[in-house]
Amino acid sequence: xxxxLLGYIASIMASAGLAFLFVANILRISNSYGSEGESQSCMxxxxxxxxxxxxx
Amino acid sequence: xxxxxxxxxxxxxxDPGFDALVCGSCGNIIDPKSLPDANDFYLNxxxxxPIDLETTLEEEELSGETYDCHIYTCSQCGGEVIVSGTEASxxxxxxxxxxxxxxxxxxxxxxxxxxPFKITKEEALTNVKRKLLAGLFVPKFFxxxxxxxxxxxxxxxxxxxxxxxxxxxxxVGQVTKIYDGSCxxxxxxxxxxxxLADQTxxxxxxxxxNEKVPFETSYLMGFYSNIQDLSLRQAKAQVQSRARAMFDxxxxxxxxxxxxxNRVTSVPTSEFAFSSYALLPVWFITFExxxxxxxxxxxxxxxxxxxxxxxxxxxxGIMLGGLFVAMAGLSTWFFIQSGILPAALGLRSTVRxxxxxxxxxxxxxxxxxxxxxxxxxASGLFWYGFxxxxxxxxxxxxxxxxxxxxxxxxRQGDVK
Numbered sequence: 457x458x459x460x461l462l463g464y465i466a467s468i469m470a471s472a473g474l475a476f477l478f479v480a481n482i483l484r485i486s487n488s489y490g491s492e493g494e495s496q497s498c499m500x501x502x503x504x505x506x507x508x509x510x511x512x
Numbered sequence: 513x514x515x516x517x518x519x520x521x522x523x524x525x526x527d528p529g530f531d532a533l534v535c536g537s538c539g540n541i542i543d544p545k546s547l548p549d550a551n552d553f554y555l556n557x558x559x560x561x562p563i564d565l566e567t568t569l570e571e572e573e574l575s576g577e578t579y580d581c582h583i584y585t586c587s588q589c590g591g592e593v594i595v596s597g598t599e600a601s602x603x604x605x606x607x608x609x610x611x612x613x614x615x616x617x618x619x620x621x622x623x624x625x626x627x628p629f630k631i632t633k634e635e636a637l638t639n640v641k642r643k644l645l646a647g648l649f650v651p652k653f654f655x656x657x658x659x660x661x662x663x664x665x666x667x668x669x670x671x672x673x674x675x676x677x678x679x680x681x682x683x684v685g686q687v688t689k690i691y692d693g694s695c696x697x698x699x700x701x702x703x704x705x706x707x708l709a710d711q712t713x714x715x716x717x718x719x720x721x722n723e724k725v726p727f728e729t730s731y732l733m734g735f736y737s738n739i740q741d742l743s744l745r746q747a748k749a750q751v752q753s754r755a756r757a758m759f760d761x762x763x764x765x766x767x768x769x770x771x772x773x774n775r776v777t778s779v780p781t782s783e784f785a786f787s788s789y790a791l792l793p794v795w796f797i798t799f800e801x802x803x804x805x806x807x808x809x810x811x812x813x814x815x816x817x818x819x820x821x822x823x824x825x826x827x828x829g830i831m832l833g834g835l836f837v838a839m840a841g842l843s844t845w846f847f848i849q850s851g852i853l854p855a856a857l858g859l860r861s862t863v864r865x866x867x868x869x870x871x872x873x874x875x876x877x878x879x880x881x882x883x884x885x886x887x888x889x890a891s892g893l894f895w896y897g898f899x900x901x902x903x904x905x906x907x908x909x910x911x912x913x914x915x916x917x918x919x920x921x922x923r924q925g926d927v928k
Contacts, residue, residue, distance in 0.1 A: 460855075462883030464847050466890030471839035473890070476897030479832045480904045486647035487908055489808070489817045497718055499758060502695035504766040507679075 518542070525734030528629035528793075528812070533730055544628075544730035579622045579729055583739070593665070594737040621740060624788040625724040626666065628731045629812040633662055636795040636810040639817050649823040653801055660805075661798040664812060666732065666791035667713070668704040668740035671721070672751045673697055674784030676759050681778075685771030693763050697755055699787065702747045705738040714754075715818045716811050719792050723813070727791070737791060744786055751784050820908055 517524055522537035526544065533542045581594045631639075637659065644654050677694040699721045703713035725731075760775070767773055793812025798805045801822075808819035847853035 459879045459883045460847075460852050462887050464843070464853060466886045467843035467847070468840050469887075469890040469894040471843060472836050473894035473897035474839060475832055475835035476894075476901040478835060479828060480897070480901040482831075483649055483823055483828060483901075483908070484904045486649045487821045487823045488904075489643050489819050497720070498697055498700050499762060500696040500698055502693070502762055502766070504691050504693045504763055507690040507692055 523733070524730075526628065526731050527632070527734075529632045531628060531630075533733060544728055547728075547730050581737070592739055594739060621789065623668070623727045623791050625671075625790040626727045626731050627719060627721065627724045627790065627792045627813055629664055629735065629793040631793075631795065631810065631812050631815045633664065633795065635815060636797060636812070637662065639810055639815050640797050640808050640819075643817050644821065647821060649828050650821050651824045654799060654806075654821055657799050657801070659797045660800045661796065663796045664735040665794050665796055666735055666737040667794050668738055669701045669790050669792050670704045670742070670744070670747045670751075670786060671788045671790055672700045672702060672748070672784045673787045674700075674751075674755070674782060676755050676780065676782040678759060678763070678778055678780040680760075680763055681776040682767065683772075683774045683776055684767065684769050688776070689767075691763060691767065693759065693766075695759060695762070697784070700751055700754060700784070701790075701792065702742075702750045702754070704740040704742040704747060704789070706741050716794060716809060716816065719811065719813055721790070724790055732791075735793075740789070747786075748784060752782060755782060755784065756780065823905075823908060 516522065517535035517538060517540050519540045520535060520538040522535050524533040524535055524542065524547075526532075527534040530541055533544050533547065534540070535542075583592055583594060585592050640659075644650050673696075675694070675696050677692075679690060679692050681688060681690050701717070701719060701721065759780075760778075764773055764775075795810040795812055796807055797810065798807045800806070806819070806821065808817060810817050844853075
């Protein structure tokens with residue numbers, strides 16, 4: 457059964473991918489500190505208007 | 513420009529814990545505003561005394577445009593730092609070298625504002641150590657080591673204000689929508705010292721600039737400051753870039769759609785003007801391992817830690833291998849227990865459960881296509897996980913000690 461064998465191989469590859477993903481996220485949280493700052497406090501009177509819904 | 517205790521005459525240092533000048537000798541606590549620079553001149557000035565260099569520099573200070581300071585230069589990396597009061601610089605805060613010599617007394621541009629340190633040295637150290645202790649892949653050395661250099665440094669920033677407008681076309685799901693956006697910006701900080709990498713200084717944000725106070729040299733006592741060496745033209749380019757990034761992020765956030773949102777076109781207009789020059793507080797904490805410095809920065813107002821630690825490769829490899837073996841083992845166990853795999857390999861004639869009979873129904877219809885589809889999806893997941901891992905490892909290696917590395921490279925003439 458080719459389908460079964462391909463499915464089995466796929467599950468092994470998916471396991472490896474998930475392992476890499478999990479360790480990468482832990483590594484990033486564990487060893488790298490500081491993210492891009494939230495400087496939105498310097499933004500004042502922000503407005504965003506949908507042009508189609510603007511009153512004519 | 514040392515400030516002395518009016519009680520015992522010993523040098524004063526600014527203490528963030530008290531938000532005041534503290535005498536290390538008699539414990540006297542003095543409000544920095546009660547010892548402004550102008551008072552020094554009027555209390556000590558004698559018109560009959562011959563004018564010497566110190567007095568001349570104090571006169572410059574009164575103009576409000578410049579102030580005198582001591583510059584220390586590192587003969588290893590060329591880094592320069594301003595030292596205030598009576599503290600001498602004995603170790604370079606950039607590369608950790610002890611080859612630091614007093615260079616000159618200089619007149620530096622007098623800042624308009626200063627954000628005093630709120631986080632004490634002990635609190636900054638505690639924040640860094642807490643991060644190191646909690647890190648799973650942090651080598652044991654860093655969890656036990658004591659820092660070799662801890663310095664509070666005022667980093668020069670230019671503050672800008674202005675406005676930004678943009679008409680942006682978005683693809684929201686299958687629909688194209690146009691949005692008009694506008695906002696005002698007040699006190700956008702742009703770091704004005706090329707010693708710090710832009711990436712590092714932006715990660716120190718946010719600073720709560722509503723707490724800034726008019727500049728007094730009293731706040732510098734016990735701390736260093738960086739020299740401002742960025743031109744206003746370079747700073748303005750950075751302001752526009754930062755404003756654009758913040759505005760674009762806010763536009764996407766305000767659209768607030770569950771469907772995918774992609775920006776198609778953008779027609780921005782903006783105008784920014786320099787508003788003031790301020791010094792913002794940062795703690796530099798350096799650990800040294802086998803001669804290589806690893807510097808962490810701590811926001812001197814909020815305590816936010818910025819930096820990268822080398823990772824324990826052996827432990828990461830063990831975890832990676834362990835997870836893979838566990839998950840692959842689990843799926844293998846499932847395939848064997850259900851009998852699907854043994855039956856497919858011809859090792860067993862009967863199969864527990866109905867799953868295999870259902871699979872046999874599909875076996876003649878698109879079996880290969882289905883198998884290839886499943887394998888492709890799994891390959892995609894594998895490739896995504898692997899590239900994310902490689903990206904994180906590459907970023908860790910690149911950003912490790914980037915502050916000192918880039919600074920040292922630049923000062924040694926190897927500018928890229």
